[in-house]
Amino acid sequence: MNGPSASPPAPQGSEEPAARAVALPPTTPPAGAVLPPRAPEAPAPGTLLGSHYDHCFGCGPQHPQGLQLTAVAGEGLDVTAEFTVRPSHQGGPGLAHGGVLVTAMDETLGTLNWLLHAAAVTGRLETDFVRPVPVDAVLHIRAWVTGVHGRKIYSAAEGRIGGPDGPVAIRAQALFVQVKLEHFTTHGRPEDIKKAMDDPDLFKRARAFEVNP
Numbered sequence: 001m002n003g004p005s006a007s008p009p010a011p012q013g014s015e016e017p018a019a020r021a022v023a024l025p026p027t028t029p030p031a032g033a034v035l036p037p038r039a040p041e042a043p044a045p046g047t048l049l050g051s052h053y054d055h056c057f058g059c060g061p062q063h064p065q066g067l068q069l070t071a072v073a074g075e076g077l078d079v080t081a082e083f084t085v086r087p088s089h090q091g092g093p094g095l096a097h098g099g100v101l102v103t104a105m106d107e108t109l110g111t112l113n114w115l116l117h118a119a120a121v122t123g124r125l126e127t128d129f130v131r132p133v134p135v136d137a138v139l140h141i142r143a144w145v146t147g148v149h150g151r152k153i154y155s156a157a158e159g160r161i162g163g164p165d166g167p168v169a170i171r172a173q174a175l176f177v178q179v180k181l182e183h184f185t186t187h188g189r190p191e192d193i194k195k196a197m198d199d200p201d202l203f204k205r206a207r208a209f210e211v212n213p
């Protein structure tokens, strides 16, 4: 049986040689991408990175059902985080749901924003599930920037179990896209935006992220 494909197959023999060239995955930095230095405003290595929004499902301390993930800034453009798989995160019996693991990877990759001092949202996230992750396991996540090209931020992450040097259970590659504050104020549900704007701490944090893509 044929798997899903992005476009119908071209008739045989109709392809030009250039069209047959294997394209780079969209999460791989293109030629011309750079690896910038840590932003001057980046938190010092070892700093516990705060939540970008208290009610975030990934990192919000005020989200009782959320993952409440906390990440720590690395020496370069990298972060580490630990995620403990709870019974409420099950997919198969006693095993983590893949989508929950992806959320933990997405959130950790998102904290790289702090080191670049840029607000960016996930455009594309590719994941490989390498081995099953049991309930009660701690997923030791490391994420790092692989390149920046215009507004596009390329990054990768891996999650290991049994310790920070244990076997890899999940790998991810991502493309984040830098956005302005209006991305949130234009698209978010108005009552939540209003509450967020009324919180001077959050507003200050958000303005500090203001970029000029």
Ligand SMILES: CCCCCCCC/C=C\CCCCCCCC(=O)SCCNC(=O)CCNC(=O)[C@H](O)C(C)(C)COP(=O)(O)OP(=O)(O)OC[C@H]1O[C@@H](n2cnc3c(N)ncnc32)[C@H](O)[C@@H]1OP(=O)(O)O
Residues within 6 Å of the ligand: 026, 052, 053, 058, 106, 107, 110, 111, 113, 119, 120, 121, 122, 123, 124, 150, 151, 152, 175, 177, 179, 184, 185, 193, 196, 197, 203, 205, 206, 209
């Ligand atoms: C007062 C309130 C304040 C509250 C806020 C506090 C501060 C927050 C700070 C930090 C937040 C961090 C949050 C982390 C949370 C974890 C991460 C998430 O889960 S984020 C949620 C999931 N993601 C989305 O909802 C994106 C939905 N998509 C979009 O909004 C757009 O599609 C967006 C912004 C991604 C791009 O849209 P365009 O119109 O701005 O730009 P275009 O021109 O389309 O793309 C720019 C470049 O990126 C490529 N691109 C875009 N999407 C791509 C894709 N899927 N695959 C490959 N390339 C893609 C394009 O080809 C283009 O490339 P070329 O410059 O031409 O080379």
